[in-house]
Amino acid sequence: MPLDCLSAEGERRCRQLLAETTARFRARRAAAAVLVPLCLVRGVPALLYTLRSSRLAGRHKGDVSFPGGKCDPADQNVVHTALRETWEELGLAVPEEHVWGILRPVYDQAKTAVVPVLASLGPLDPQSLRPNPKEVDEVFVLPLAHLLQTQNQGYTHFCQGGHFSYTLPVFLHGPHRVWGLTAVITEFTLQLLAPGTYQPHLARSQLPSG
Numbered sequence: 001m002p003l004d005c006l007s008a009e010g011e012r013r014c015r016q017l018l019a020e021t022t023a024r025f026r027a028r029r030a031a032a033a034v035l036v037p038l039c040l041v042r043g044v045p046a047l048l049y050t051l052r053s054s055r056l057a058g059r060h061k062g063d064v065s066f067p068g069g070k071c072d073p074a075d076q077n078v079v080h081t082a083l084r085e086t087w088e089e090l091g092l093a094v095p096e097e098h099v100w101g102i103l104r105p106v107y108d109q110a111k112t113a114v115v116p117v118l119a120s121l122g123p124l125d126p127q128s129l130r131p132n133p134k135e136v137d138e139v140f141v142l143p144l145a146h147l148l149q150t151q152n153q154g155y156t157h158f159c160q161g162g163h164f165s166y167t168l169p170v171f172l173h174g175p176h177r178v179w180g181l182t183a184v185i186t187e188f189t190l191q192l193l194a195p196g197t198y199q200p201h202l203a204r205s206q207l208p209s210g
Contacts (some may be wrong), residue, residue: 005038005045005144005193005194006038006040006045006120010193011100011120014100014101014118014192014193015100015101017101017192018100018101018102018103018118018192019101021101021102021103021104022101022102025078025102025104025105025115026077026078026079026102027077028078029071030071030078030081030105030113030114030115031070031071031112031113031114032068032069032070032071032081032112032113032114032115033068033069033071033078033079033081033082033085033114033115033116033117034065034066034067034068034069034082034085034114034115034116034117034185035066035067035068035082035083035085035086035094035116035117035119036066036103036116036117036118036119036185036189037066037067037086037092037094037119037121037124038100038118038119038120038121038189038193039120039121039122039123039124039141040121040122040123040124041123041124041125041126041141041143044143044145045143045144045145046141046142046143046144047141047142047144047147047186047189048066048067048121048124048126048139048140048141049064049065049066049139049140049141049142049176049178049182050064050065050066050067050089050090050131050136050138050139051063051064051065051136051137051138051139051140051176052064052065052135052136052137053133053134053135053136053137063180063182064176064177064178064179064182065182066116066182066185067082067085067086067089067090067092067136068081068082068085068086068114069081069085069088069089072084078102078115078117079096079099079102079117080096081115082115082117082119083096083099083117083119088132088135089131089132089135089136090129090130090131090132090136090139091129091130091131091132092121092129094119094121098119098120098121098122099117099118099119100118100119100120101117101118102115102116102117102118103115103116103117103118103185103188103189103192104116104188106181106184106185106188108181114181114185116185116188116189118189118192124141126139126140126141138175138176140174140175140176142171142174142178144190144193144194146173146174147171147186147190147198148190148194148197148198150199151172151173152171152172152173152174153169153170153171153172154169154170154171154172155167155168155169155170156168156169156170156179168180168183168184169183169184169186169187169200170183171183171186187200
């Protein structure tokens with residue numbers, strides 16, 4: 001994966017492509033927001049993921065995710081939610097000017113909107129992070145080059161009521177399998193960063209409508 005996605009030109013291109021979605025959803029209330037952290041690890045572009053604590057309540061405990069969580073009434077907008085949650089989970093302060101924009105929201109089975117916020121962290125040593133053990137069991141990165149290799153990509157068909165309902169991507173052969181909404185957000189991110197390289201297995205991920 002070339003470094004041009006992290007260049008000033010690559011950043012301008014992404015900000016421009018995300019401008020409309022960012023303007024539409026930045027101030028709109030949402031149930032939750034996540035930060036999609038684009039970073040440079042030993043000179044290699046990568047995405048940063050967390051493994052949610054197995055001690056958390058709810059059905060998402062132990063899942064691979066991006067840092068993030070529920071919007072708080074005190075949050076000014078979804079960007080602040082994503083940045084606040086990243087600080088609380090990882091002790092990582094991300095300046096708001098490092099945010100490139102907002103990807104289109106995704107919806108879980110309960111029709112809850114989750115808003116992904118893309119930010120560039122620059123050079124990062126994952127070992128320097130101090131994840132909150134009450135919320136995060138592990139932090140890991142996946143190089144963009146790994147995510148873009150077709151042998152590391154797959155998809156899962158979901159059925160409801162005995163009939164085909166929708167298909168979601170999955171990313172394999174890393175420290176942990178990336179699936180569910182996190183994989184969908186990963187796919188959106190790859191389509192933005194590497195439009196000529198990333199080719200989804202299907203023309204479009206069919207999500208339950210929000």
